[in-house]
Amino acid sequence: MTFKKDFKQQMVPEWEREYMDYEGLKRILKEIKSKNQVKDNNRHLQQHRFSLERAFSGLNFQRDDGIEEQVIDVKKLELDEERGEDEARFFEKLDEELNKVNAFYKDQEEATKHEATLLSKQVETLVALRVKVKSLDSTGLQQNGLSSEDNMDQTQQQQESEVDPVQQNNESTHYEEETNSNYKRRDPMEILENVKIDNALQSPMSAIKNVFTDSNDNELSFNKEELKKVEKQLRLVFVEFYQKLLHLKDYSFMNLSAFSKIMKKYEKCVSRGASAAYMRVVDNSYLGTSDEVNFLLEKVESTFIRNFTHSNHKKGRKLLRPKMKRERHSITFFTGFFCGCLVALLVATILRIVSQHLMNKKVGTFYMENIFPLYSLFGYITLHMLMYAANTYFWRRYRINYPFLFGIRPGTELNHREVFLLTTGHAVVAVLCFLINLELEMNQKDKSYKTATELVPLSLIVLVILITFCPFNIIHRSSRFFFIRSLFHCICAPFFPVTLSDFFLADQLTSQFQAFRSFVLYICYYGLGEHSRRQKKCRSHGIYNVQYFMVGIIPYWFRLAQCMRQLYDERNIDHAINGSKYLSTIVAMVIRTTFETKKGMTWKLLALLTSAVAILLNTYWDIVKDWSLLQRHSKNPYLRDKLIVSHKSVYYIAMVVNVVLRLSWMQLVLELDWRPLHKVAINTFISCLEIIRRGIWNFFRLENEHLNNVGNYRAFKSVPHPFSFYDDDGNDKDD
DSSP, rough: OOOOHHHHSSOOOOGGGSSSSSHHHHHHHHHHHHHHHHHHHTSSSSOOOEEEOOOOOOOOOOOOOOOOOOOOOOOOEEHHHHHHHHHHHHHHHHHHHHHHHHHHHHHHHHHHHHHHHHHHHHHHHHHHHEEEEEOOOOOOHHHHHOOOHHHHHHHHHHHHHHHHHHHHHHHOOOOSSSHHHHHHTTOHHHTTTTEEEEOOOOOOHHHHHHSSOOOHHHHOOHHHHHHHHHHHHHHHHHHHHHHHHHHHHEEEEEEEHHHHHHHHHHHHHOOOOOOHHHHHHHSHHHHHOHHHHHHHHHHHHHHHHHHSSSHHHHHHHHHHSSOOOOOOHHHHHHHHHHHHHHHHHHHHHHHHHHTTTGGHHHHHHIIIIHHHHHHHHHHHHHOOOOOOOHHHHHHHHHHOOOOHHTTTOTTOOOOHHHHHHHHHHHHHHHHEEEEEEEHHHHTSSSSSHHHHHHHHHHHHHHHHHHHOOSSOOSSSSHHHHHHHHHHHHHTTTGGGGHHHHHHHHHHHTEEEEHHHHHHHHHHHIIIISSSHHTTOOOGGGGHHHHHHHHHHHHHHHHHHHHHHHHHHEEEOOHHHHHHHHHHHHHHHHHHHHHHHHEEEEEEEEHHHHHHHHHHHHHHIIIIIIIIIIOOOOOSSSSOOOOOOOOHHHHHHHHHHHHHHHGGGGGGHOOOOOTTOOOOOOOHHHHOOOOOOOOHHHHHHHHHHHHHHHHTTOSSEOOOOOOOBBBOOTSBBBOO
16 A cells, blocks of 8 residues: 555544645655656756755744753755755645644644543542442441441552552642642542533433423542442543544644655655755654554553553553554455345346236235235335445545534444445345245135235234344444434433534434335234225224324424534523424425325315425535535535635535425325336335435535544544532632
C-alpha cells in the first residue's frame, strides 16, 4: 500500500482538513518536476543562475516544561531561476501546513489535559463512594448481629483496601499540587459533599418516574446498585477518552511521517539535500517534541486497570483498546453461494408460475390477494437490507464515519459485505418458503387444505423473530441487540433522549408502513382463523380494520413523539416544524385509508389534498433541512458549500429522484389502472419505490451529519460524567 493511501485511511475523518495537505504538496512537486524536464530538453538555451535566499519560518514554542522560544536559523538554498518561484511556493505551503498541524495538535492536547483533570476528580469521587458504600454495609452487618470486634477488623480492612487506590489514583491521575498525606486524610463524606449523580444510562421506568413524580434520583443514596451504575458510566468515559488519546497519538505520528515523506520526494525531485535541515525544524516543533499524550495514555491505562479491572492488565487493555475487525473469506464464499441459490430459486418460481398459468386462474387471484401480501413483507425487508448494504458501501468509500454517528461500539459495526450476506441469506429462505408453499398449493388434488401449506408463511416469520431476539452470540448479536435497543427507544420515544440512531431507525420505519400492514394481515390470517376458511374476509372483522388504520400511522407517531422530545430538550423551534410534517403525514394516512375502505369522491378529494400537503412538506424538509441543499448563496449553485461526492450532478439527480418518488405516493390515492398488473402488485411496487427513495435519502442525510461533525471536529462520542459538582447555593461549579 502506498503512503498516500495509508495516510488517507489512517485519518480521523472529522479531522481530515487539519492533517498535512500531502496531495497539495505533491502537486507542487509535480509542477517542479515537469519544469525540470522541460529545462533538460532545452539545455542549449542560455541559463541564468542566481542565489535565492530563503528562510524557513521560525516557530515559537511555549512548553509547560520551560522551553524557551526557539527560532530556526536561516538556510540558504541555491535555486534555478525557472524553478525558484515554484520551490519557494512549495516551502511556503510546507510552513503553512506545519503551523496548521502544530496549532491543531496543541489545541487538542490542551483539551485532553483539561479532560484528564476532570476525570481525575470523577475517579476521586468514585473511590470515596466505594468507601462509603462498604462502610455502610459494615454497619448493616453489625446491626444484624456481627460483633463489634469483627466489625472493627472489617472496617479497618476496607479502609486499607481503599486508601491505596486513592493514593495511587492521586499519583496517576490527579494533577493538583496536593500531597499524599493530605489526600489520604480526606474523609469520604467530605469528598461527596455537594455531589449529584447524572445518570445517562437511566432505564425507561426511571424516566417515566421522573416525568410523573417529583422524586429526585440525582441525590446520592449510597447503595450498591447506584455504585454499579456509576462504575458502568465512568468506564464508558474512560474508554472514549482513551480512544481520543490514541487518535491524537496517531495524528502526530502520521503527520510527522508525511513531512518526512514529502521532503524525501522533494530531494528526489530537485536532487538537492534539504530534507535533514527541514526535518530538524519539524522535530523541534511542538508536534515533534510534546510527549504529553503518551504520558496521559500511560496514566489513563494504569488508572483504569487499577480501578475497573482489579489490576488485571490483560482485561483492562482489552477493554480500552479498539477491537480490530478481520476480513473473513467465508463471507465472500457464502455470499456467492447464497446469490447462486437465490437466482436458481427465482428462476424455478417464475417457471412454475408460467407453466401453471397461475395468473390467469382464479387461484392466481386468490394468491395475489391473500398469500402474496404475506410474503411481500419479507420482500420489503430484503430490499431495505439491500439498500442499507449499498449505504454502508458508499459511506465507507467516501469516508463517512457511520459507526461513530450511530454510536456503534468500534469493531462491532456491520460493513457492506456482512449486510449483503445477511440480505442474500434472508432472501434465499423467503423465496424457498414461497416456492414450497406454491408447490404444496398446486399439488393438492382434493378440496381439503393441508395444514403444512398454511403454516409455511407463519413458520418463516417465527424464524425471523427468533433469530432477531436470540440471546446467544450468533449472527451478529451485538448488532441485533443494538437494533432492538434503538427500536425500543422508538417505541418509548417520549421517555428517552433522542439520538441519531433512534430517529434514523424511526425514519426507516416510516418507509415500511406497508410492511406493518402486511404484519396485520398475519394477525387476521392466523389469529382470526382466515387461513382455514381461505376466504377474503379480513375486512369484515372490525378489529382488523382498527389495526389496519393504526399500524399505518405508528411509525409516523414514533417520529412525531421524538420531535416533541427534542423540542422539550433543546427548545429549538425546528423540531416543532419537523413534527408538524409528520403530523400532516398522519392526517394524510388516516384520510387515505378511509378512502381506501369507504371510497367516495369526497374522501378521494380530501385524500388528494392532504397527501399533496404532506408530500410538499416532506420533500422540502428532505432537501433543504435533512440534506442542506438548495442554498442560494452557496459556491456550488443550489447545493451547499461542502460536498463529499465530487460530481455535482449526483446531487441534482438525487433531488429530482426524491421528488419523483415522493409523488409516486399519489398512485395510492389516484388508483390508476395499470393493466395487466394486479392492484396488489402495483401497491407493492410503489412501496418498493419508497424503500429505494429512503435508501437514497440515507446517504445524503448521513453525509450532511458527517459534515456538521467535521465542521465542529466532533470525532468522539460525548459520554456524560456520572458526577456533577455544585456549590452551597446549588449552582454548578466551574470546571
